[in-house]
Amino acid sequence: MTTNASLAARRAAAVPIGVGSATAVYAAHAENGELWDVEGRRYVDFAGGIAVLNVGHRHPRVLAAVRDQLDHYTHTAFQVVPYEPYVALAERLNALAPIPGPVKTIFFTTGAEATENAVKIARAATGRPAVIAFAGAFHGRTMLASAMTGKVAPYKRAFGPFPGEVHHIPFPTDSNGYTMQDSLRALHMLFAATVEASRVAAIIIEPIQGEGGFHVAPPALLRALRDVCNTHGIMLIADEVQTGFARTGRMFGIEHSGVAPDLIAVAKSLGGGFPLSGVIGRAAVMDSIPTGGLGGTYAGSPLACAAALTVLDVIADEGLIARAEAIGAAIRTRVAGFADRNDLVPVVALRGEGAMIGFDIVADRAGREPDGAEAKRVCARALDAGLILLTCGTHGETIRILVPLTVSDAILTEGMDALERALVRPGTA
Template structure:
């Protein structure tokens, strides 16, 4: 099958062509089976072709395949927003809008905070990833490859160190850097918002320091700055709770959603304080495909499956299996390349490092090929592409999870 018609600027991790999938397994066009620890990069918390999601898509496709909500509202959008706002665990009244993707949610979030504050500056964090659109590129805490060759980006945007036990940046260090930022770089009164991932994805599953999260919330309240939580990858049960910000003891003002919101269908959302969401003029928010009826139906079926009991059980089982295996590998000295275990819940990364502690991207590149040949798909992450990003569906069968970890163990031992 020729790929000459596809832009060569799209980077491909696994040079295969998939045919179909079921829960945590996929098959390529030659019939080879793989265990999927990529999960569509965090989109498939409910796995491939979840029966409830598939049935909802089929049923909705016989009734209404599309209508632009801002032209004439449709029932799936209205029902989903009612359900979704009830699903977000905050104590204040909220409303929201649906988008086509997480990046589009981030773009609309920026519009909303500008309208509400009259300010334009944004504070993001080193290692952040918020999308590939022009405005979200500047939010990203990494130049290569996202910001290369695209020139001046929308701003102003400033970056701070991201404090986490997973990267050895302390709360005190991040607060000191923030103090310097407002002493040297920008007037705090010009800042519209901070945008932060409760667990960074692209950076290698780094869990935000709880003390810093609470200090940041207090600071934002004192300075009338808004706080945006990007839950696009960490949301919908990936950390064992509905959303990862609940682990930090804070409530953000706006929350960006996407990826696993709709069981594989393209959908995103911005939700938050109602006064913020309502501050732009009529027509300031919307979109032709935003909140497509079929995607909304899939999202409703997704919410049906994501009970608190399911999320806790799924997250705990996967976390226990990964942590247990990792600790065994460390105790055995499985490979000199085995670094730290990052993340929280079922959102876990395994660092590959050289004996001197420096990142080992070549080892990870080798591991990707070994695992793929053995029937396991893995996803790289981290500043140096040296951290395995584990994103198996939360619904993965225990035997399939163990099989995948067995393959990973065998391949780790083969690293040279």
């Protein structure tokens, strides 16, 4: 019989240790918000493949669309023989994007490809080299994406040198002590001391930082960045890889601010579990690169495009934008109730938008010292209780919840009950 332990032993011999896993269980089957391991144990899934499964595991409509596409063709390379699903999906996203005027979309495969190509497009459109990102940001693991990522361990350690002309400024959070005004002062100091604004191609920002700790970018900051970009001819890139496609209670997270970016990087839940990413942007900006300058062999896979078209249908037909708000409200109510209980580990700083919710585990409520080790133990206890849960944050102190938006109320409640049990202080149960 195949077991988790036997697969772990095979993995240790065959797979490098550089790729980690949050759990030691191996998947056998999954449906919507539930997953079963190879030993038959069932789990409620609050990770969603790291924000990939907004429409849940194996949504029947997505599977039907992919099966239909399989009966026609699986791959031609869009650069060789193009196909309608790619064009149709671009049309859908162009109509949905919060960007005024004519819009165009190009597809890739991974989130890192999306952020890197957004920068390539911005550089071509402006004729400038420099990029500004934020501390705590996560934009991917390839070399330029790693350079833009604002966290050293484990994403940068031992991998340099990184591409140049990438600069970071603080992201405002209560936990790091930086205000929005501090971030803007740092930006203008960067212009004065390090790189003149006329050399900056783009500022890239996540509307809600993902790996950085589920910190929400203040709308006033996004509006101020838009003003800076307008003044200096800089492209504003919204990295919506994790926040996109109804997760935050809007189709795109930046819609909460009313700010229109020049470019949007998308991936993860767009494909409904199939590898797909893209860049959506102002048509004049997108057309700044001549034919042949962009693309990829598997970019915009027919199977993934077919899945994505159905994902957009499901979001609309099942009301998942409103459902995200309802799920988020239910999670917030439960977590707020955890915060004052002395029998639970200290829970503080509940935050997020829609169903993209995070909170911190700290050593004590008064000092609020982040306790990443305890957050990791919470996740381990959650797994024992039948719940798949992830951490994030600078010190690994943040518990993040990314439950599928198609989850039933009963499964959501079951997961929150398991989370509550996992938060119980050892020895007080």
